[in-house]
Amino acid sequence: MLKMSTLLLRTLRDDPADAEVASHKLLVRAGYVRRVAAGIYAWLPLGYITLRNIERIVREEMDAAGFQEVHFPALLPKDPYEKTNRWEEYGSDLFRLQDRKGNDYLLGPTHEEMFTLMVKGEYSSYKDLPLSIYQIQTKYRDETRPRSGIIRGREFVMKDSYSFDLDDDGLALSYEKHRNAYIKTFDRLHMKYNIVSAVSGAMGGSRSEEFLAPCGTGEDTYVLCEKCGYAANVEAMVTKVAPFSGDTPAAMEVFDSPNTPTIDSLVELLNATFGGGFKASDTLKNVLLMADDEAISVLVPGDREVDLKRLQANLHGVEELRLFDDGDFAKRPGLVKGYVGPQDAAKLGLRLFADPRVQIGSHWVTGANAKDKHVRFVTHGRDFEVERFIEAAEVRAGDLCPECATPVVIDRAIEIGHIFQLGRKYAEALDLTVLDKDGKPRVVTMGSYGIGVSRAVAAVAEQTHDEIGLCWPREIAPADIHIVATGKDDQPFDVALQLATDLENSGMRIMLDDRRDASPGVKFKDSELIGIPFIVVVGKALADGKIELRVRKSGEKAEIALDGAVAHILKTVTAE
RNA sequence: CGGGGCGUAGCGUAGUGGCUAGCGCGCCUGCUUUGGGAGCAGGAGACCGGGAGUUCGAAUCUCCCCGCCCCGACCA
Incomplete structure (x- = not known):
């Protein structure tokens, strides 16, 4: 049970001066995060619980899909990244450092090399494939311009997975499994998103899609057909034109x-x-x-x-x-x-x-x-x-959908996931082969798949907040129910504590506002800012044997009898 | 990296050459108050981002450095 009388939490009345986007302002004001340096944030108790909730959902869905969790250090030696040329290629976005002996290290921006080497070290037969492994790790990228609070930071938490297959068909299947696992994950996070074709780029892979959470403050632009659902990154938008049918004109x-x-x-x-x-x-x-x-x-x-x-x-x-x-x-x-x-x-x-x-x-x-x-x-x-x-002309709203020829719209979004058929680039560079049925070495083909876990905290905040504060889906929220006790006597506080205990024993996660010195107004404002989905007020109505149940999102308020309140609240909460 | 802006108490800010740096929130003590960010009284908290310079005198002017935010370039 979280008790606000002792919780490390200080909400702010004013927006922080250095914040621009809603998620940043609210996460700071509601006491979830604090800035440590540009693009680097500390998580306070409420924020850290929220982050871990998202992490837990991601982990459960990865496990359910049969992927195995591993964990690598963030601090990595230079050598594997030299072999794939990324020590150079990554340029100044890579955090580099040296140990006391002068050896080069880096803080991992992404871990393809390490995963490839792990599989190379353990496996050597086609019988061991397919394999998908993942980790939830802190990544480091020295972005030239961190922005939008925790949407684009220099340190962030990412779930990255990698699949290993013998051939293209296997890769396609692993890709599809990840795609499905991502759909389940983002659905559970209650996010609105579109799966958007992306350009696979110079990496050599064939297929690549991004999961984009539509949001006005997002930094990615994409094309959406509202009729057939076609969605594409602007880079990947395909122009479809009917064949030319006019007459050949006179000479130039x-x-x-x-x-x-x-x-x-x-x-x-x-x-x-x-x-x-x-x-x-x-x-x-x-x-x-x-x-x-x-x-x-x-x-x-x-x-x-x-x-x-x-x-x-x-x-x-x-x-x-x-x-x-x-x-x-x-x-x-x-x-x-x-x-x-x-x-x-x-x-x-x-x-x-x-x-x-x-x-x-x-x-x-x-x-x-x-x-x-x-x-x-x-x-x-x-x-x-x-x-x-070549697709080079700017894309405009109203251009025709390549699937159904309906005019498309252009929208902004936050990239929350990316799935990617990598191919053999890393396996080749690091010599990851397995023996096939005929005893011949074959280079393994890989996929890589990422979910921005800390970014998802901000993305959900962006999509769900309102004018008065955060507004979390229950599974993500730092608690299921926020119980507020008001009044100057002991009674409402005693009743609230008892109610909190009973609900907790019924499996609910509770935050109890048991502060004796704060006024009701302060407590109500805080409860709205913090954004736990259900708020129970124990106070004035107690004289009539009642308490109040509020739904944060809709603003609905209802007085219910204290007698039987636990059952009533459980029903309301779990019905969501 | 180019352009713009900003650094004054934990947070938000006023002060743009002149007395002891002001206010609001928050914090501490006491009294009062308790259903929408309470009231009164008293208090703690700031080497004004750092350094150098100009000046009788610098938060304020000049130069250098550092940090931060926004737009752009860049970004698995």
Whole structure:
């Protein structure tokens, strides 16, 4: 039983000055967490109970799925991370340190290497697979900018699992088992979430999905089709267009276009010269970029911008991507800023990519690769060819769902889980093989799966709070019932304690506000701020043999007879 | 890393060259009060983020450093 007279808890009336998002403000005000340094938080009793409740739910669901829990240190030697090249690759996000002898160590940002080595050390036969193991561990990442309280910290608690299989079919099955376990977990956490296709990136894996909890303060943007439920990370959104069906136009025709280096000015000129009806989407924008050391051109309709993040996610293997600057133009005199067209790309040594909207057979108004000249009827397939189509154009609300062609919406969310078919990258780097039926060594294929446990505390707070405070689902809350005693005599306090004891003996987790000096108003405000789902008030109504039962979320209040109260409360609480 | 902002008691803040740094919350003592963040009286708590400088005089001006927040870049 938590007794507020002795609980290490001090609620604050004012929002902390350094907090911006609701979960951060409320978790600090309600006495759940305190900041220790940027992105590093201490958990007070209420917060730590809450964190452990979420941890427990996650653990129970992982165990139920047949995954085995292990535990690694956070403090790790450099060597395994050198072998996979992540000592370097992770860059300055990695917390590095040295021991007294000058040997290098790191604080684990994620543990693929260690899990791979553990399996390598213990197993060597295909008969031992499949295997899924997990841990709940504190991770360290020296984020350049921690933000939003405990949503993005430099130290955080994460559940990470790894699956090991002999072949792709096995991996697909392990992935599916994790996916199902995650669905059960997040359902039990009472979270609203979408499972969103993500780009698997340069890691080589084939399938990757994120569990995103929709929330205005979230930092991830994703696309959602409200009709069919299709959801995708903006990077992974697929553009679907009907095949081009118009006639092939006449040959390319160059025309004068002085002082029209922008799409807007070009549209204006077109309407003045060739009659009305031209739109930005009839023109072709040639976006020039440097991909590592290579010049590329990406073709998008004139009304779209190139989304660099999307482009990079779909340009596999490119480390650095940036728009052309004046120096790049200066080095390539054939490219005239504002007047670039794809028809001479081969001659100019440009690699060409096109947005799927720039279909084969479609024709465009674009630059003539000469100052003050544009050209029309430039036809894809006749006048230029691209290396391949690429998803690079910005995604907008109203773009069509690739599954059912309904306009999609764009929403923000917090990433609470990520499941990922890793493939053989780590197994290869660390030489994790098992002998197959034929006695031949085979490299194991892996999946990796994460849930942000401490982040989930904040995410649930974000999704469930209201104007007056936190509002937890029962299984997560620091207690099931918050009993408040008010009055100056001993009686309500004695009754409240007895009630608390009886309810506790019936399996309820109780927080009892037995403070003798705090006024009723203070106690009520605190109970609302702290957000335990049921509040029982023992006070004024006691004169009539009654107590009050409140539901935090709905604000419902009901007076019930003290006689038989335990049974009544149990019924209400467990009916939720 | 670029841009913006902020560091004054546990928390929220006022003070922008001049006396002993002010207020609210919280905390301690006493009395009163007890159904919506009570009242009165008394009290403790601050090397004003750190250092150097300018000045008769610095929380206040200048420079350097440190820390923190926000936007962007970055982010399994």
